[in-house]
Amino acid sequence: MSKSAAAIERARAEGRTALIGYLPAGFPDVQTTIDAAVALAENGVDLIEIGIPYSDPVMDGAVIQQATVEALQNGFTVRQIFDVVEGITRRTDAAVLVMTYWNPVMRMGVREFAGRLAAAGGAGLITPDLVPDEAAEWMAVSEEFGLDRVFLVAPSSSPERMQSTVDSTRGFVYAVSIMGITGARSSVSSAAREVVAAAHQAGAERACVGLGVSTAEHVREIGAYADGVIVGTALVAALRDGGVPSVAALAKDLSTGTGKG
Amino acid sequence: MTETPQPQAATDGAAEAFLAGGSLRHAQGPYFGAYGGRWMPESLIAALDELEDTFDKAKADPDFLAQVAELNRSYSGRPSLLTEAHRFAEHAGGVRVFLKREDLNHTGSHKINNVLGQALLAKRMGKTRVIAETGAGQHGVASATAAALLGLECVVYMGAEDCRRQALNVARMQLLGAEVIPVTNGSQTLKDAINDALRDWVANVQTTHYLLGTAAGAHPFPAMVRYFHEVIGEEAREQILDLAGRLPDAVCACIGGGSNAIGIFHGFLDDREVALYGFEAGGDGVDTGRHAATITLGRPGVLHGARSYLMQDDDGQTVESHSISAGLDYPGVGPEHAFLADIGRASYEPITDAEAMEAFRLLCRTEGIIPAIESAHALAGTLKVGQRLAAEGGDPREKIIIVNLSGRGDKDVATAAEWFDLLPEDSAEAEIGAEGEQL
Secondary structure, eight states, rough: OOHHHHHHHHHHTTTBEEEEEEEESSOOOOOHHHHHHHHHHHHOOOEEEEEOOOOOOOTHHHHHHHHHHHHHHHTTTHHHHHHHHHHHHHHHHSEEEEEEOOOHHHHHHHHHHHHHHHHTOEEEEEEHHHHHHHGGHHHHHHHHHEEEEEEEOOTTTOOOHHHHHHHHHBBEEEEEEESSSOOOSOOOOTTHHHHHHHHHHHTOOOOEEEEOSSSSHHHHHHHHOOOOOEEOHHHHHHHHHHHHHHHHHHHHHHHHOOOOO | OOOOOOOOOOOHHHHHHHHHOOTTTTOOOETTTTTTTTOOOHHHHHHHHHHHHHHHHHHOOOOHHHHHHHHIIIOOOSSSOEOOOHHHHHHTTTEEEEEEEGGSGGBBHHHHHHHHHHHHHHHHHHEEEEEEESSSSSSHHHHHHHHHTTTEEEEEEHHHHHHHHHHHHHHHHHTTTTTEEESSSSSSSSHHHHHHHHHHHHHTTTTEEOOOOOSSSSTTHHHHHHHHHHHHHHHHHHHHHHHSSSSSSSEEEESSHHHHHHHHHHHTTOOOSEEEEEEEEEEEETTTTTTOOOHHHHHEEEEEEEEEEEEEBTOBBBBOOOOOGGGGOOOOOOHHHHHHHTTTTTEEEEEHHHHHHHHHHHHHHSSOOOOOOHHHHHHHHHHHHHHHHHHTOOOOOOOOOEEEBBBSSSSGGGHHHHHHTTTTTTTTHHHHHHOOOOO
């Protein structure tokens, strides 16, 4: 079974909204990424999303851009993503997904990348600039290795595209809450509710909301209609400003919003 | 860098069709052989669909075609001239050389063809705002011009470093009513300006059209930008038949993203006896690592929405390009060029900064025309192709080359003056030039 689906269903069985936390690999270094991810898992995060720093991150806002630029300046290489994933999966039971722009995967070779990710214990990929239309090779390879394919759906997705994306997805659908890029926002757009409803209507068993989510209150609000909540920028800023202890504290606080009771 | 085998990519069968004798003209995308496509965030797919639909309908609408033709005639000044360069040609093996004078268009380059077309499409979509990226500022100035003419709000993203070096082009855009936003992300160059324009587009797609400046990016941009530049090749073909009574042996153009080249190539794509040459920016030399010779040395990958050749490292990270010509300083190339290179219909070669600047000076002194440094790459290539054609034997005067003079060089005077050491040491201009700035 899909590792991400299992993690979300486990949270559901416990009466909680699944909490998904993002950190970029190699920021500020590989060991800190692993330690911070383990801290997430120990403080209520169900799925961990590790981003591969990339030279041209068009879906990312300033905080994540700065973190990934620093990771690259510190010498992060794509092959280290497998060390990060393995380092996390060895120490926790949390599902670990890799978030990556597509060119680094294509450069390594989709099949080689997938094989190494599976061997490291990874759950699958979140692909912000790969739509199912261009994903024929990834669809085949992910089936072969039992990896999850998390595609994005947006407020602008037509009903036809919503359907085809949901049909192509394995694990969960990533519902973009707003027309925009990553970054903490004071409130979460009401569009998120409609995107999740459309995804469910198209048959998605699991739809998780990301972009702009930064507080326990956001988590609670989204948990009322979504299966999971994705927090990125706020965690990256916490790591930047206060290291692993701050990440742990924020995760713990965010997790107070996951109870559905 | 090591070569890794590339997996078999999706292909539209165009290569097979070409080998069987089929036409290459009017390729509609989304794929050009194994290149092109839409490697884009889902959030933007609806906007790309809307644009494709609007473009398809506009092409079939006589009113739209009449609007474009009228703006080309009465605003841009088309058709542009085809000028025989007699004295320059003496240095090209003595073959006949004709210049396609895109430098004479309003705003001084071929860029106006595309911006007028796209700005009209923006109006048809009911969008009130256009955004654009620019390197040296030429596409930004052209976009600001079209926006002013058609009453659209215009925002131009430009690398912070480029803003500093091109302060006068920033002022030009501002005079034309555009807002210029300096980009401080990443390498602060053209590719980062495109990244920030895409981020703006995602957030403002309801009101905003992204007026991409070259024949690259996600479908329908490569086919659409080419469509608006096809007029260059159509005119050139008709003009050479009129002036020389026959087709040329070769057509030469410079390649950054490749919009002027694809525009002039298109007129001759199915004339298989006409050799097509694209000249990339070789910078300090392709063995120095400081260049923008994407097809010569790049490898297939995806950047800014299309699969094409790309300057990238072994990790798939985009590598910074280098060229004396800001307009060619881009680490990607349009997907149709990648396809034409693979099937052998067009040849792509690097031209170094030094070769380009020699050709720049030669055209100034032999023809009284100051070319854009971008176009000087095509001129340097023309010198080589001419000498090769002459070496084939026979009367060189029977051989003909058309070179696309894609832009004028007024913007490049400071760079050239610095290159040729023409500025008095204590002049303000020398100080500016020494910092790599342009006047």
